[in-house]
Amino acid sequence: MTKGWLAAVLMISTSLSLNVQAEGKVYRLKLAESWPTNFPLLDSGVQRFAEMAEQMSDGRLKIKVDSANKHKAPLGIFDLVKSGQYDMGHSASYYYKGKVPNTMFFTTMPFGMTAMEQHAWYRYGGGKELMAKVYQPHGLLTFPGGNTGVQMGGWFRHEINSVTDLHNLKMRIPGFAGEVLAKLGATPVNIPPAELYTALERNTIDALEWVGPSLDLRMGFHKIAPYYYTGWHEPSSENMFLINKKVFEGLPEDLQSILQTAMRLTAFDIYVEATAMSTNNWETMLQEYPDIKVRSFPKEVLIALKQANDELLAEYAEQDPLAKEIIESQQAFAKKARAYTLISDYGYLQSTKDL
Amino acid sequence: MTKGWLAAVLMISTSLSLNVQAEGKVYRLKLAESWPTNFPLLDSGVQRFAEMAEQMSDGRLKIKVDSANKHKAPLGIFDLVKSGQYDMGHSASYYYKGKVPNTMFFTTMPFGMTAMEQHAWYRYGGGKELMAKVYQPHGLLTFPGGNTGVQMGGWFRHEINSVTDLHNLKMRIPGFAGEVLAKLGATPVNIPPAELYTALERNTIDALEWVGPSLDLRMGFHKIAPYYYTGWHEPSSENMFLINKKVFEGLPEDLQSILQTAMRLTAFDIYVEATAMSTNNWETMLQEYPDIKVRSFPKEVLIALKQANDELLAEYAEQDPLAKEIIESQQAFAKKARAYTLISDYGYLQSTKDL
Structure with missing residues (x-):
């Protein structure tokens, strides 16, 4: 009896300890970003992303962010993540046009979509699937990384x-x-x-x-x-998060979900912060100059x-047939999205601007 | 020695089992929404929010969504959450103008800010703090709940x-x-x-x-x-999530973070989906009529x-001095934000619209 009881305690304690170990396992990811240390908006946004993922996972997901000062390859994030030297990256897709021409379509295009038109295309107009066609052959998953809005001429x-x-x-x-x-x-x-x-x-x-x-x-x-x-x-420059597909798939499902949510929310947060910074800085410029x-x-x-x-x-x-497919998809969506933008945001701004 | 070892095993096993229990505890929250079952965009957005929170928490956070068909009080969400009958809600702030007049400022205002201007104000222009001044006396925390964009005239x-x-x-x-x-x-x-x-x-x-x-x-x-x-x-109708402050504070920190992130991302997702729906539906309307x-x-x-x-x-x-404070904050921010919107999104749309 005592022996049996002891064996039972031992079994329970072993299974519990395995359980705790699995649940408590810390996953450490290294992220390389295109930006220098303390670069406003983008470095700070990526730092907040890492904090958000750590908080939500109760410390099980720790993401170390290396700025360009550290890895010295601001325009080499694609290769750093593809090769596995880094697990993740934060960069802009069109930086890799020289390496993979079709990457250029996923940041912003001249005379292209505004930020919300582009988000709608990405999520509901086939953009996400087309971006996957470009990146997945390189073993990379991508997620929106934050929009800096309309780039001035x-x-x-x-x-x-x-x-x-x-x-x-x-x-x-x-x-x-x-x-x-x-x-x-x-x-x-x-x-x-x-x-x-x-x-x-x-x-x-x-x-x-x-x-x-x-x-x-x-x-x-x-x-x-x-x-x-x-x-x-550049009517809506969207940055991107990159993650090595194998690394992502090696994470438990809840941490995949946490990572994905943190990336997608960071993208929106950067867009909001960019709007606020532009608002305040434009006021400063006009006052000083x-x-x-x-x-x-x-x-x-x-x-x-x-x-x-x-x-x-x-x-x-x-x-290139894939380039053709992407261009046609963007142009068709942009056309109908712009028709709506003109009666909604534009119509509002236009009719109320001189009151 | 054997006894000491046994005691040690028991101690470990007890502490492990407590640990596992704490980590594994399931928190069940009830959410009342203003929308009927299967209401596009809003009910579906709230359902996705509940799934997102459950996935990220690995099942520890379960949110049951009751539509207006169930609780029969589509415009009574404020009271349902304040009284604790529900833990959370999804509604629009201005529905509660008759009860607390200052709630009306946090959805959208005539001749007010566009969606991104308003998000910038909320996060970086004092909006969040002012909304807390209105809701916290009622024991309620609020979060953005998704923008449906410019309401047509x-x-x-x-x-x-x-x-x-x-x-x-x-x-x-x-x-x-x-x-x-x-x-x-x-x-x-x-x-x-x-x-x-x-x-x-x-x-x-x-x-x-x-x-x-x-x-x-x-x-x-x-x-x-x-x-x-x-x-x-209504240039930018933003819905809101409500949560009973005591309920929120009773959650472990990681679940608070998960809940907050899921609400904030859902707000953005609804805004993107609203843009896509309007894009597609406007095309349909023009074709059919x-x-x-x-x-x-x-x-x-x-x-x-x-x-x-x-x-x-x-x-x-x-x-009301608080109404005055809110109105002045909104008007001051709107003025500088609009100056930027006019040179950015508006400038782009205006100069390229007839090409």
């Missing part, structure tokens, strides 16, 4: 009144939008962020685009180039840019 | 060309917006949703507003009243509505 020393004014214009504007501008005779260049202010000040470049008031204020471009153009080339002049490009210029954009997209579509 | 049989056309107009438009219209001589009425179509068809009312394409399509108003007006009175005519109220009418609105707000502010 940039800071210009002089007004742009016609397409001719774009000829030989030397402008810092990377990626696909740079290709579009090049078709109209401009010279797009890329310059490291830390050298941008000096390049503009010393006339090495005539114009540049960065983000919007949220992140432009600290760069100080408004002190040199007073014309601030409304956006056309009343000479800032907001302009939109003339219709003639926008029509030419749109045409160049459509020609380039047609070339991409011709080269 | 409504369906009208005839065009509104001047303020005179509003005189004696019998319109279904509840709440504060109804008070505004009444100041201009209209007769606002409230009619249960199920009777709206017939009331419009039989000329019991001349016009009505409901939501927007997302939820208007199934109501069929476009078959009777072809003029669809852009919004002015090409006679729908989109209009904005003439400037004269909007100016008169805005003036009536401002007068009413001034009255509220005079009666």
